[in-house]
Amino acid sequence: MIELRNVTKYYQTKHERKYILDNVTFTIPSGVNVGILGRNGAGKSTLLRMLGGIDFPNSGFISSPNSFSWPMGLAGGFQGSMTGRQNVQFVSRIYGKSEYEIKSVIESVKAFSELGDYFDMPIKTYSSGMKSRLSFGMSLSFDFDYLIIDETLSVGDKNFQEKSKKALRKKIENCHILLVSHSMPVLKEMCDVGIVVHNGQLHYCDRIEDAIETYNQINR
Amino acid sequence: MVRRSSFSIFKSVITALFLREVQTRFGTKKLGYFWAIFDAMLMVLVFAGLKAAIAENAMPGVDFPVFLASGFLAFFLWKDIVNRSIDAFGANSALFAYKQVKPFDTLVTRVLLEILVSTMATLVFIVIGLYFEFDIAPQNFNMVILAVLWLVVFGFGVGLMSAVFAHFYETFGKIVKVVMTPLIFISAIMYTVDSLPPVLRELILYNPLVHFMEMIHGYYFAALDTKYVDYEYMLYWTLIPLYIGLYFYVKGERRILST
Numbered sequence: 001m002i003e004l005r006n007v008t009k010y011y012q013t014k015h016e017r018k019y020i021l022d023n024v025t026f027t028i029p030s031g032v033n034v035g036i037l038g039r040n041g042a043g044k045s046t047l048l049r050m051l052g053g054i055d056f057p058n059s060g061f062i063s064s065p066n067s068f069s070w071p072m073g074l075a076g077g078f079q080g081s082m083t084g085r086q087n088v089q090f091v092s093r094i095y096g097k098s099e100y101e102i103k104s105v106i107e108s109v110k111a112f113s114e115l116g117d118y119f120d121m122p123i124k125t126y127s128s129g130m131k132s133r134l135s136f137g138m139s140l141s142f143d144f145d146y147l148i149i150d151e152t153l154s155v156g157d158k159n160f161q162e163k164s165k166k167a168l169r170k171k172i173e174n175c176h177i178l179l180v181s182h183s184m185p186v187l188k189e190m191c192d193v194g195i196v197v198h199n200g201q202l203h204y205c206d207r208i209e210d211a212i213e214t215y216n217q218i219n220r
Numbered sequence: 221m222v223r224r225s226s227f228s229i230f231k232s233v234i235t236a237l238f239l240r241e242v243q244t245r246f247g248t249k250k251l252g253y254f255w256a257i258f259d260a261m262l263m264v265l266v267f268a269g270l271k272a273a274i275a276e277n278a279m280p281g282v283d284f285p286v287f288l289a290s291g292f293l294a295f296f297l298w299k300d301i302v303n304r305s306i307d308a309f310g311a312n313s314a315l316f317a318y319k320q321v322k323p324f325d326t327l328v329t330r331v332l333l334e335i336l337v338s339t340m341a342t343l344v345f346i347v348i349g350l351y352f353e354f355d356i357a358p359q360n361f362n363m364v365i366l367a368v369l370w371l372v373v374f375g376f377g378v379g380l381m382s383a384v385f386a387h388f389y390e391t392f393g394k395i396v397k398v399v400m401t402p403l404i405f406i407s408a409i410m411y412t413v414d415s416l417p418p419v420l421r422e423l424i425l426y427n428p429l430v431h432f433m434e435m436i437h438g439y440y441f442a443a444l445d446t447k448y449v450d451y452e453y454m455l456y457w458t459l460i461p462l463y464i465g466l467y468f469y470v471k472g473e474r475r476i477l478s479t
Contacts, residue, residue: 053319056474070318077317093236094320
């Protein structure tokens with residue numbers, strides 16, 4: 001369960017405040033996979049960052065008894081000078097894994113992400129697809145109540161996409177996802193409920209199909 | 221998922237950040253080890269050479285290279301803590317994507333790393349000192365260590381304050397870094413306060429680093445004393461920047477995280 005109470009978040013532009021959430025009070029119920037839709041710049045990624053605890057509302061509160069993964073996305077989350085391996089070590093350590101566990105995490109991430117020799121190259125040499133493969137591969141090795149995924153399921157070739165979806169389906173037997181995607185088939189397949197972010201408000205729909213319908217109306 | 225106490229998270233994060241900093245500092249550039257001692261070594265050679273060229277031993281009972289080495293090692297420890305603190309947020313900002321990692325942790329990590337680097341440099345100096353048969357045994361080991369640890373806390377306070385200010389006003393960080401170079405000459409590193417004319421003496425004692433250097437030198441060498449050291453003044457300079465730094469850090473943490 002995630003509770004938002006009077007949450008306001010804006011960005012200050014040169015002339016005005018651009019509201020992403022304008023005094024939103026809202027509860028995301030437990031036990032459902034949530035798809036998040038919205039136009040570019042509507043604030044989907046910011047919403048994910050706030051739910052993940054690394055960005056903060058200008059006023060109001062977000063609270064949840066659950067644990068969240070880091071936001072897995074195409075951008076950010078990696079220090080360019082670190083190699084893929086070093087990054088996996090780093091994340092394992094901050095989650096308190098023992099050196100022995102870290103070895104097995106490294107092996108599984110290396111195998112899943114299909115980075116090959118790039119696994120020992122600095123992340124600044126990676127393409128954005130490679131970054132999300134690494135990020136997604138890592139998240140599979142940790143236990144969270146919610147996985148926060150920002151568009152990463154549509155990277156890589158067909159083969160890798162299939163593999164990711166399969167891994168994710170297995171993963172969500174034990175946890176739930178908050179998924180931002182522009183791909184309607186992926187949303188339909190993975191999510192139960194939907195939230196449309198539009199004009200500073202959240203529109204909640206009990207069925208993901210309704211959320212997609214709402215989103216299509218906004219775009220019309 | 222098992223809930224961990226905030227202290228155990230803090231420990232894991234510091235460990236992870238520390239090992240990452242060691243990797244980037246010494247792993248990718250093999251010269252990292254070299255630079256760690258090069259600064260201090262160069263200064264000792266230059267000033268010991270100058271001194272030998274212009275004057276006979278003006279400090280009886282003191283091996284001048286040892287005097288220089290102790291001062292420069294301490295000064296560079298302090299300087300590096302402050303300088304590296306200023307860059308700490310920027311250099312680790314991508315890692316703030318993991319909510320366990322707080323900007324404060326990156327400062328603590330860098331202080332610990334500088335202590336490690338300085339310790340290694342000191343060991344190298346000790347080996348060289350033994351080889352050339354300098355008198356390197358400190359007169360009061362415990363008080364020297366206390367002075368150095370106090371200097372570390374002083375550096376941490378100034379570093380924290382500068383890091384927070386520099387995050388919001390970039391110029392501040394640049395000014396601090398520019399000030400570091402002249403500080404070398406006005407911090408009683410290569411001379412004692414006692415050797416200065418009275419007018420200069422009064423002026424230079426406003427510089428808190430002078431008190432730390434005098435404390436280190438005074439307890440290291442039996443021939444020198446600590447009569448110019450004002451402990452109260454040192455305490456103010458330790459606590460006030462630390463307080464200001466913490467105050468603005470707590471107020472600004474979220475803004476540092478979200479940029």
